[in-house]
Amino acid sequence: MIKLRYSKRLFKRSSSSSKQQAAPRGGDNGGGGAGEIEWEVRPGGMLVQKREEGRGGQETVTVRVSTGFSWHHVSIGATSTFGELKVMLSMVTGLKTREQRLLFRGKERDDTDHLHMVGVRDKDKVLLLEDPALKDMKLRALSAP
Numbered sequence: 714m715i716k717l718r719y720s721k722r723l724f725k726r727s728s729s730s731s732k733q734q735a736a737p738r739g740g741d742n743g744g745g746g747a748g749e750i751e752w753e754v755r756p757g758g759m760l761v762q763k764r765e766e767g768r769g770g771q772e773t774v775t776v777r778v779s780t781g782f783s784w785h786h787v788s789i790g791a792t793s794t795f796g797e798l799k800v801m802l803s804m805v806t807g808l809k810t811r812e813q814r815l816l817f818r819g820k821e822r823d824d825t826d827h828l829h830m831v832g833v834r835d836k837d838k839v840l841l842l843e844d845p846a847l848k849d850m851k852l853r854a855l856s857a858p
Contacts, residue, residue: 774828774835778802781842789828796824802841812847816840 751763772791776798777784785805789798795817799810806813815822817831817839833839 774833774837776828776833777836777838778841779838780806781840791829791833793828794824795822795826795828795831798828798839799824806841808841808843812844814842814844816842 752760753763754760773788774791776787776789778787785802787798787801787805789801795815796810799813799815802808802813803810810824817833817837822831
């Protein structure tokens with residue numbers, strides 16, 4: 714169980730003009746080593762610790778994509794979808810988005826699944842496969858006279 718000291722300013726919305734800086738965790742500020750924590754209220758009304766805004770406000774992750782015979786390193790926003798990742802991979806591999814199947818942790822992921830919701834972190838591996846049905850259709854079209 715975590716104890717929070719009651720403070721009236723804890724439950725006030727923070728304004729952009731008065732930003733508080735968090736003290737380092739190891740610093741001695743006379744309050745038992747606890748640093749000043751900045752809070753924010755989310756649209757749903759939940760009170761959470763304010764995030765640090767680095768890199769323009771959006772965190773990026775580097776995803777290692779294996780196509781079976783080659784590796785590609787793709788940098789993409791952490792909150793992007795697998796569909797957006799497919800679009801970036803189509804520029805790298807030449808496969809159209811509808812011909813791609815992305816697998817993460819052994820499961821095929823939908824285009825609408827968000828990377829951060831599924832658990833993709835920096836330097837995680839994603840497997841890219843060509844859709845076997847479309848691959849078979851291509852071969853039949855090429856072999857037909």
